Amino acid sequence: MTTGFHILIADDHPLMRGALSHAVSSELTDITIHEAGSLGGAIATIEDCRKQGRDIDLVLLDLHMPGMNGFTGLFTLRASYPDIPVTIVSASQDMPVVRRAIEYGAAAFVPKSSPVEQIGAAMRAVLDGEMWMPDWARDAIENSPEKDANTDIAAKISQLTPQQLRVLNMLTEGKLNKQIAYELDVTEATIKAHVSAILRKLSVHSRTQAVIVARELLLQEPALDA
Structure with missing residues (x-):
């Protein structure tokens, strides 16, 4: 055991x-x-x-x-x-x-x-x-080992640091830089830097596009969840 x-x-x-x-x-x-x-x-x-x-x-x-x-x-x-x-x-x-x-x-x-x-x-x-x-x-x-679009998304998301993942999560929730900075107890300039890095690593050009990528990670609630 x-x-x-x-x-x-x-x-x-x-x-x-x-x-x-x-x-x-x-x-x-x-x-x-x-x-x-x-x-x-x-x-x-x-x-x-x-x-x-x-x-x-x-x-x-x-x-x-x-x-x-x-x-x-x-x-x-x-x-x-x-x-x-x-x-x-x-x-x-x-x-x-x-x-x-x-x-x-x-x-x-x-x-x-x-x-x-x-x-x-x-x-x-x-x-x-x-x-x-x-x-x-x-x-x-x-x-059925073939890779699909989700695999590509996973590769991009995996490049993000833990803090960048937290920022991306909050972007997905519709929060502004000022709100994110307050919740993470950092400056707004720091959040702007994180957002720039997120856009670069996800190969997108706007916050909206980053959110669209992040939403590919969302799930539907199961019909029955104990």
Whole structure:
């Protein structure tokens, strides 16, 4: 059994966090579980743990909680904490969502409907440095490996720094430079510099075009999301 790990469960539904906590605890031994209900809360938890001299070893991440803006949240976590593997736990089982999650940096994709044993298998694989997804998803991806426009978007977005990703996220929400500067506690000139860098890295010429690119990372809410 895998032991001695700190695992962060990030989901905005308390019942789902409880169910995942129970599943992980029943499959893995000697672990410490942390919880968050938003992307901001997840980042704060990671930072709090680091201040206390310990690291989060794995994040279980819901794609539809506050602050995520679709896959933008996954990019933000991966850029900010590249050493922490992220497992997407989602109500969606659509292949485009699974494929994009893996292409965009997730170490595993686990449907929320998975049995406890499957969740445990996924966690053990990721903690051992491997990737994991259900057999049906793996077979589909391996049999259709071609890249599409989303892959190109992923390559461009992956060039952004964590702070630039936060700025892009706020641009997508329609916030002005002044508002973004206030929320990030930096100068407006700094935000203007970030926006210029974002436009260059995304190969676009305006804020509107950058927002259009970013919105390609958004997701529709699943019909049923526990």
